[in-house]
Amino acid sequence: MRKILKLSFLPVLASAVIAFQPATSAHAEDGPTVKKVKERGQVLCGVHQGRYGFAIADSKGKWKGLDVDYCKAVAAAVLGDASKVKYLPMGSVQRFPALQSGEIDMLSRTTTVTLTRDSALGLNFGPPTFYTGTGFMVRKSIGATKVDDLKGAAVCVFPGSTTEKNIAALFASKGMDYKPVVIESSKQLVGAYMSGRCDVLSMDQAGLPGHKQFDAKNPDEHEILPGVFSKEPLGIGVRAGDDQWFDIIKWVTHVTFNAEEWGVTQANVDKMKAESKDINVQRLLGVKGDLGKKLGLSNDWAYNVIKQVGNYGEIYDRNWGPPLNLARGVNKLWTEGGLMYGFPMK
Secondary structure (H helix, E strand, C coil): CHHHHHHHHHHHHHHHHCCCCCCHCCCCCCCCCHHHHHHHHCEEEEEEEEEEEEEEECCCCCCCCCHHHHHHHHHHHCCCCCEEEEEECCCCCCCHHHHHHHHCEEEEEEEEHHHHHCCCEEEECCCCEEEEEEEEEEEHHCCCHHEEEHCEEEEEEECCCHHHHHHHHHHCCCCCCEEEEEECCCHHHHHHCCCCCCCEEEEEEEEEEEHHHCCCHHHHHCCCCCCCCCCECCCCCCEEHHHHHHHHHHHHHCCCCCHCCCCCCCCCCHHHHHHHCHHHHHHHHHCCCCCHHHHHCCCCHHHHHHHHHHCCHHHHHHHHCCCCCCCHHHCEEHHCCEEECCCCCC
């Protein structure tokens, strides 16, 4: 009887030993996504079809925006070159199937992190890179100065978006009817509003100033109504089941927050790497420790992110500074009363 008990205990003991293997061996071999990215020499990044401040292509096809910069940051970390990205513009309906099927490696497309998206779609989301909420823009000629004035209005909105659901809930709570004008194409949606097909353009509030300034023939004829009517934490999505790739997405994001907090910029990163005595900065830039190895990356991975793309403040100012001049608000660092909080890098 004693022998039987001892033998039956061995598999449990073996499992416990395996479970407590050092974490540094977790990425001894590249996971499936990193392996494909390295073989391809390029990150396939799903972005918005066109939203000022987040992702938009100029007349020469060059992409820019906060979401675009995070695609570049991941490429800098994994491939050492922020330019090695292929941008694939995604509609709100097609974005999740594209990520699930492997058409893209990461989704950096004004995507709100929700419980359903994070649990039921086979996806994982990194830390929010931008906090915003549902907003409304109207032509001044309709006489609306607040949301309560929009009863019976025709509202242009993207299908399959959290904004679409938010509007339905908001108007229902106020006992107001409205006419949804649902269009998948970003260009066509904005065009429908500008041509008068709908009275209201609704999306993440941060996207409205750019459309007002750059797409309206006369910006002064339009007004963004006061108030933010939902919580929209926007984060980068990846497929579930590839822990290494998910870790890289998370920690690239935390690099941008921490670099700003610790005063490391594109301009001074080389000086900080050579001279800083701050242990946090030394670990961040690969002078001490082996943080890169823990992610399956080179030890200068975070240095490459900051050198080639910048810290969060630089990314924000590049995309939301003049001419948009969008105040950071809750997108400030936690040390300044905002919500951006980099996790410890140890």
